[in-house]
Amino acid sequence: MKTKFQKNLAITLFTLICSLGNSAQADNKNILMVLSSYGEKNEQGELIKPGYEFDEMSKSYLVFKSAGTNVTFASPSGGELITDNFDTEKPYNKQFLTDQQAVTLLKQTKSLSTINPNMYDAIYVVGGKGPMYDLAKDQKLKQLIKSIYEQNGIVAAVCHGPAALLDIKLSNGEYLLAGKRISAFTNLEEQAFTKKWQLPFSLEDQIKAQGAQLIKDGLMLNQVSIDGRLVTGQNPFSTADSAIAVVEKLGLATDNLPQFKDDNTIKLVEQFYVDSQAAKQTFETSKQDYSPMLLAMFGVYQSKYANTEAERNVALMLMELTSKDIDHPMLYTAIAQTYLDQNNPQQAINVLKHSKTKFPENEQINILLDEATKS
CATH class of the missing domain: 3.40.50.880 (Class I glutamine amidotransferase (GATase) domain)
Incomplete structure (x- = not known):
């Protein structure tokens, strides 16, 4: 008691x-x-x-x-x-x-x-x-x-x-x-x-x-x-x-706050500017933590609006890295256009010929291939 x-x-x-x-x-x-x-x-x-x-x-x-x-x-x-x-x-x-x-x-x-x-x-x-x-x-x-x-x-x-x-x-x-x-x-x-x-x-x-x-x-x-x-x-x-x-x-704890895949994907993009090989390895070993589609789209837009060769190189790396997951004609034409922007028409032709076997009726691929062949 x-x-x-x-x-x-x-x-x-x-x-x-x-x-x-x-x-x-x-x-x-x-x-x-x-x-x-x-x-x-x-x-x-x-x-x-x-x-x-x-x-x-x-x-x-x-x-x-x-x-x-x-x-x-x-x-x-x-x-x-x-x-x-x-x-x-x-x-x-x-x-x-x-x-x-x-x-x-x-x-x-x-x-x-x-x-x-x-x-x-x-x-x-x-x-x-x-x-x-x-x-x-x-x-x-x-x-x-x-x-x-x-x-x-x-x-x-x-x-x-x-x-x-x-x-x-x-x-x-x-x-x-x-x-x-x-x-x-x-x-x-x-x-x-x-x-x-x-x-x-x-x-x-x-x-x-x-x-x-x-x-x-x-x-x-x-x-x-x-x-x-x-x-x-x-x-x-x-x-x-x-x-x-x-x-x-506000003085509150920030441990265990939510993380979002798309934000982490963009942070991975930033790592490509610092150490591209390490970033590539991170993506390939932990692909489930990132969005290949977002990486690919970032590469497409970055290639179009790149102001420096470094930005263009990262864009190209992202597009080529994700082309295994995102098999789309727009991605291939963006890769080819980037090679053309880098004054590398032969590599552009190689990409376009490969993509044409997958998308033979794609008009943009055919137009760009014709332009690359003439350049």
Whole structure:
């Protein structure tokens, strides 16, 4: 039988444990995730105005949730939003869509006009083309960003999300971006990937115009810039690391946060610039951890927009490495074109003759083979 002392000790310990649990819950960090309301579809369900980037939202949310933070979705209009087209079968999107609590929160975004900045430790602006049209000029959002930043909160944005950081003047009269290291979607990336929409301005140019130092990596490579309490990511493949940087800035553990195959694939691309043979071996021995299709597509785009011979060489290596897995005429014509760009027509002819045996009716192969033969 327990003594009175033992009973009192048990009650005290139980009370202490409960208070610690409540304290931990109270200490949970609150993150405001901001999404564009600009997206619109016609009666046929076709996207006629760009919205936010679902992949960026889902990756960021999964990182923040794994870190134990509380996430609030907000937008200029509030309510359910139109997203850019996305693949529901991507693992991170599928994981988000099976989380009913997350889906409900997303369908009920809070209007920016109802947000109290004092409730949040960080604000995180998701990209997509939509922010270039609405978040870039939303004065309520700019006031929220200013307030959270000036109360020592974290301000973060990824891809086109940094458009929301433009024209924000702090209490000292300086632009938020002035003198800061900032990453965002670059002019080269716009040239390569922004085909459907006529954007209202160049994000890269406007960031520079406000006195920021634009920090950029190559086409679609992962670049996250951290300047004090300001975190920005260059493109969709910078999303997870941008979110992780926010978690770290909030003083939370970053161990065991989610990793995504496509992000790891782009990091592998970066290794090809450092040690191509080691990177090649990593891919061949751990192919299940990477996306051959993404490597191939990166090679195709890099070959088209390469500014240096090093970029062209890496592009060629990626395309040839993945041609065993991605047997597609577009890949072969891109390889051949790269050899032509390197003034190596004979190698281009060899590639095209080989690909013609597989795709004899492909018009582009035949046209390029004719050009290579005449060169």
